[in-house]
Amino acid sequence: MAITLSGDHAISSPPLSSRLTTPQVWGIVLLVPYALVFLAFVVYPVSYGLWLARAPANYVALWHDPIFARAAVNTLIFLVVGINLKMLIALFLSGFFAQQRVWIRWLSVLFILPWAVPSIPTILSVRFMLNPEWGMVNQIIFKLTAEDGPNWLNDPAVALGMAIAVHIWKSLPFWTLILLTGRLAISHDMYEAAAVDGATWMQKFRYITWPSMRTLYVTCTLLSMIWTLGDFNSVYLLTGGGPADLTHVLSTLGIRYLRLDQLSLAMASIVCALPLVLPLVYFMMKRLSR
């Protein structure tokens, strides 16, 4: 058998033409479509973008733009507070959904809905719910207390909080499901043995659940942070960056500059996010390519 599919046994010194086996030639041919997509729509745009962002003047301009500083802070709040809160809730709920009850199984079917439906209509639905005059939230507040509710999206801190809540609403089911898979993989015998020894609920979590789920939990948190950096919809469609451009995050800010026809500034603001992104990406690559 001269041709091995694994291609591990490289022939030592054949004529050049036969150095590649037929399957290997096919292997290269089959990689061409992706390589073309990668070159045309990843390598070229990224290099072009970096080239556009090369002038130091862009960074000086960004430095003097208060909206940029505000967006950077908002992004950090979104990641540090929002994601950790979301992952803690997901960890807690994964324990809830691991309970064997018929009604919990039905609830889990509904629980996945926010993840299964597109985000645009649901975000717009929340946006109207929070409308100070006509929204359901303030109308209910008025009926209960006879006082006007707050103007939810007009206060930058509250509006950003609402954007984080929308983000959590949308992606909580996905992460709960992932953590639930991790939890169900833990052997049941360990819990039974612990129960025999009279372990409390807290001890079971601390000595059995957490040690087996720690790696998964950290990986999920990092991955969620990377993806959340690109979460454009939650902020843009809920607050539009307002009031007074105070609730922008880096992903919406880039698009804002683009709409104002300041392309090099848009690229520069993204380059500024790279120190945040690259360590996370490096860490994830090491984890996933093992």
Place this chain on the structure above:
Amino acid sequence: MKLPSLREVGTEARLLLIGIPVFIWTMIPIYHMFLFAISPKEDAFSGKLWPAHPTLNNFKIVFYQEHYFLRDFWIQFWNSTVIALAAGVLTLFIATAAAFSISRLRVPGGRAVMNLALLTYFIPAAFLAVPMYRTMGNYGLLNNHWSLILAMVTIASPYAIWVLKQASDKLPVELDEAATMDGATTLQLFRLVYVPLMMPSLVAVGTYAILLAWNEYLYAFLLLSRDTDITLPVALGNFLAADDSPWELLMTTGFIYALPPAAIYYVFKRYMVGGLTAGAVKS
């Protein structure tokens, strides 16, 4: 019948104490959307939890395009469908070929390609959008459906390749060897052995790409602008441009737009959960 012990009742009560808030939290935005869809305008704005006169009139207005904002509803629905299906088919083709090449044929440099693809997967999509917009302009593809299709393929294929590679690494090598021994060519191996065995993962990946493209807002809103070219989510976003938007119609359109992906998700749930979450985060 045995009566439950006090302890069991306590556990059940505590579970309900978690379950009920979870149910309310999950359903509120969706219920609110549904409520608007079945409410006449004056009921929708009254803040009632159930309309005094529920109606399907909003759906009729949307389906017959009887409002200024909805005059291109069907063509936008068609655009969304075509773009989602095209992105799904192209992603499936590109990713299956690449995964077969990397995992089964062990093409030299395959690992490097895999790592580059993974790297793309980790670039936040909103960051790539800015240079992508400019690139599509340079290619002369702006306002052309191909720009959105190709952008979606670019974003969907890294993950698709990765999931398919993980799945095909699990197929035994002996299978390929036996087929080759029987005189199968590489293409026959691909068509007759590889693709049939990979079917569940292929369904998962195809569904993933279709849903990704159907749900996409940012790229669609950047790359397409004419009213007859845009997809449904962009049309929904455009409702916000006016101060006196017909919110009950917006929610009705949103509801119709949300139904196909939800249905697809539940139909293919078996594949999605098995094929995607297992690959999504491997600790």
